Amino acid sequence: MTDEKVITAKALTKKFADFIAVNAISFEVSKGEIFGFLGANGAGKTTAMRMLCGLSLPTSGEATVAGFDVYKESEKIKKNIGYMSQKFSLYEDLTVKENMRFYGGIYGLTEKRIKEKSQQVLADLHMEAEQNKLVKSLPLGWKQKLAFSVAIFHEPAIVFLDEPTGGVDPVTRREFWEMIYQAAQNGTTVFVTTHYMDEAEYCNRVSIMVDGRIEALDTPTNLKKQFNTASMDEVFLQLARKAVRQAD
């Protein structure tokens, strides 16, 4: 992790008519940091993430992602980030290799680079024997690890992970987190949401949103001290119980 800031948000706000989905959130994320973005359903996480990914214009406030402005340079942001969610990541009816070629192509990598990078990913995941298999025939754990590799295939500055580990077995979940550690060590910034509170502990810092605001932001150790409790689970419950509004 370095002091260089790759995400900055100042009073970032999104309103839908008179409903304030995201209410003046401010924070910074450093290069190579694993940043946990937590909150109950309906707290505004998805809306905030959509603004940072250049998919939704803020109503007010400022934000830069990978050095680009969310209002004026959303196309540049899209080129410099990776995104993976549990719901959508790979094309099931393409093979492993075809998925990599497709994503590499979308991000404008050269034929040669796609080939090199594909070989490297297949070797890292020990999936050489599966390269011509359809993604839908792979076990879920493999799919998720492949999806992560594809999300960072173009070596983005930041990767956004939206509940990446839902439903996977405890061994695969941990293998997945090792890939996250690895990426962070290589300088990729990781912005991750999760419902697993033990995973919040793996993050360098964690923010917790309640009713559109960031109510807490610190290292897991400091948050536990601040809320005088032994687990992140309890920190989350103490904060989220204060929520007034219902999930969408």
Added chain:
Amino acid sequence: MASVKVSNIIKTYPAEKKSVVKALNNISFQVDKGELFGVIGPDGAGKTSLFRIMTTLLIADSGIATVEGFDTVKDYKQIRKQIGYMPGKFSLYQDLSVEENLEFFATIFNTSIKENYDLIKDIYVQIEPFKTRRAGKLSGGMKQKLALCCALIHRPTVLFLDEPTTGVDAVSRKEFWEMLKQLKTQGITILVSTPYMDEASLCDRVVLLQNGSMLSIDTPQKITQQFNKQLIAVKTDNMYALLQSLRECNEVENIYPFGEYHHVVLKNNNTKSEVQQYVAAHGFKDVELNPASANIEDCFIELMRNQ
């Protein structure tokens, strides 16, 4: 007395090139009347296939399943009359209101909301302020509460809940388990599946399922007691380097991240102090190293290794 009996159930699905996938591989267990029984396992373990077989919606390749003494194949009509089922996917009518959905399900089962209101009251009052809202417009947590009400409105003797807490935040999950505890006091047998290992401790008994096979079945306490290796929790200034370093340590059988610590499973006859020396010798700072007791997740990981 047994409320649900499952014996030697096998279920396969056709896969590519005439091969088959074994979704359930010889599953057998019993659930007693009034028990809160958990089926714990990741996606693809076979949870939904198992629930569909028990609720008469899917026929097994072989094996027998009975619910309240009725056979799931021959007596499916009797079973359907007296069980409640909440599928993993939200399956109420999105364009009917909260109240209309509840009335619809009550009518189908030849009863009325009034007749069984006492059973759902505690849950229904939480969504009653929104009773004229369409089900499709409800939040995730409210949908879940309505689905539970609809599954209960005919006063079933056995309740099947397939992943009711998946994708639900920690607060709603906690509330949902409180509701189940409440229902248990009414004598209803409850079978609930979940991919969240931490929910195992809230059940009377659990079966751990992985790749269609049973890893273990017992009370959560007994499963964790059966973990017969030495386990320690370690924390230092550099957790990722620690993970990689301890993998090379001869005394260590397994190591994995576990919340703010790493859990280290020791090989036979090795002690904490040997790991302590190793960690110190490799230059880690701020070392914290303590014996730990295994929870269900540690057991699941260990059982997966031996599978």
